[in-house]
Amino acid sequence: MPTGTPSATTSATPSGAARDAGPDAAADVRELRRFNRFYTNLIGALDYGRHLYTPFTLTEARVLYEVANHPRVDAADLRASLSLDAGYLSRLLGRFEDRELITRGKSEQDPRRQRITLTEGGREAAGLLEERSQDAAGSLLERLPAADRARLADSMRTIRALLGKGAEQGDGDRAPExxxxxxxxxxxxxxxxxxxxxxxxxxxxxxxxxxxxxxxxxxxxxxxxxxxxxxxxxxxxxxxxxxxxxxxxxxxxxxxxxxxxxxxxxxxxxxxxxxxxxxxxxxxxxxxxxxxxxxxxxxxxxxxxxxxxxxxxxxxxxxxxxxxxxxxxxxxxxx
The missing domain is CATH 3.40.630.30 (Gcn5-related N-acetyltransferase (GNAT))
Incomplete structure (x- = not known):
């Protein structure tokens, strides 16, 4: 029976699109990759063992952030929003549970789903990550004059708008849920x-x-x-x-x-x-x-x-x- 959806009328871009898009396409791809390498090194994203000088990896920090900033979070929601493998996420949540950072229980809306809740220790860890993330971002910006900070912020908004398909942003820097x-x-x-x-x-x-x-x-x-x-x-x-x-x-x-x-x-x-x-x-x-x-x-x-x-x-x-x-x-x- 039909399951196809108008949710996806535009197919993925072919791998050869960069070559067909014009003479500058290959240079644009190189520039994007160069920026990615520069920025991940600048913020320490590849230093998986001690993100923001905490015992958490970058992925663990993201999971804690999602749980801390949403009143009701299920394991399936985390897997979908962060594009995580189900087995990997299950092991990660198991480690959090062993460290008494979260509790897992049945969802109130659907008992087949697994509700994730931060413990007091989990809230403290998420708060520490948020504080250090704010400090790290602030230290990057404080060296810049006000005019340059404004240019940088405008450029980052442009990047999000273009690569995020122009999705409207809600509550600060978060897209509508x-x-x-x-x-x-x-x-x-x-x-x-x-x-x-x-x-x-x-x-x-x-x-x-x-x-x-x-x-x-x-x-x-x-x-x-x-x-x-x-x-x-x-x-x-x-x-x-x-x-x-x-x-x-x-x-x-x-x-x-x-x-x-x-x-x-x-x-x-x-x-x-x-x-x-x-x-x-x-x-x-x-x-x-x-x-x-x-x-x-x-x-x-x-x-x-x-x-x-x-x-x-x-x-x-x-x-x-x-x-x-x-x-x-x-x-x-x-x-």
């Missing part, structure tokens, strides 16, 4: 409406696609079993911007990912990735052995999300559906 929740009244109807409208606008799908989505949603509602089925709604700024479903495939121990959707205005915030990660984690925790999905080749960046989550393409075939000539694809992930 994506919040995931399970579905409630009215959400399933919204999924039918938005799937139909976006696929029609972006891919020319006809009314038969809306009919198919409506059948999928109706079947989900009629046969819903909380042990095996789950729908997530993504919100940005309190507005619904995305959704995905995990449902029983019909074969024993096989889950199916369905109806991944991200609104155009929310693209670039990692919404699709977080939705898929949550879907996979739920399926794994529920006891499924594998997860499958069906999509179409026109959804290039959506396929990139699936690939990053570990899905593998197992079959594809041409078909005429929804008023279009398409190439359907079957993807599989061993859990």
């Amino acid at each position: 994506v919040a995931l929740r399970t579905s409630g009244p009215g959400d399933l109807g919204w999924m039918v409406e938005r799937n139909a409208a976006l696929y029609a606008a972006e891919y020319g799908f006809d009314l038969s696609y809306e009919a198919l989505v409506a059948r999928i949603v109706a079947e989900y509602a009629e046969q819903f079993d909380p042990r095996w089925d789950r729908t997530w709604i993504a919100e940005l700024g309190g507005e619904r911007v995305g959704a995905v479903m995990c449902v029983r495939d019909g074969r024993p121990k096989v889950a199916r990912l369905r109806l991944l959707l991200v609104e155009p205005g929310a693209r670039g915030h990692g919404v699709g990735r977080q939705l898929v990660d949550s879907c996979v984690e739920f399926a794994r925790d529920a006891g499924y052995d594998e997860m499958v999905l069906w999509t179409n080749s026109v959804l290039g960046a959506a396929r990139g999300i699936y690939q990053r989550a570990g899905f593998e393409l197992v079959a594809e075939s041409a078909h005429h559906s929804f008023g279009q000539d398409l190439v359907g694809q079957d993807w599989r992930l061993a859990l």
Whole structure:
């Protein structure tokens, strides 16, 4: 069934793009890499053993920062927002727990998810890291005249805007947060409406696609079993911007990912990735052995999300559906 999403209508840039973009592209790439080497050395990012003269690595410091600056944090949220391997993050959190920096327990919203909370010692460690980070940044800036500091700040804002795809920044230097929740009244109807409208606008799908989505949603509602089925709604700024479903495939121990959707205005915030990660984690925790999905080749960046989550393409075939000539694809992930 369809899982492709308008969340990703732009495919990844080909590896040869720098060569095709013009005569200055290669020089621009070299300059970016030169800046990266300079800045990571300047702030000591490669000194993994003693970030900011503390016993924490840079990654550990980032995890502590995320937990300290969000009132409710789940392990899945950390993995998605920091792009960390699940096994690596689990070991890191285990070390934090051994050092009595955090506690882990069931999420209030979803008992299948793992809520991370700082202990008093964890708050002290996060506070020390924040203080030293502020001091380190201040020491870099204090040597500059006011005019040069203003130029530097403007340049850094420009870098964030260009490389962050122009995402609006919230509370200081943080981008607006994506919040995931399970579905409630009215959400399933919204999924039918938005799937139909976006696929029609972006891919020319006809009314038969809306009919198919409506059948999928109706079947989900009629046969819903909380042990095996789950729908997530993504919100940005309190507005619904995305959704995905995990449902029983019909074969024993096989889950199916369905109806991944991200609104155009929310693209670039990692919404699709977080939705898929949550879907996979739920399926794994529920006891499924594998997860499958069906999509179409026109959804290039959506396929990139699936690939990053570990899905593998197992079959594809041409078909005429929804008023279009398409190439359907079957993807599989061993859990």
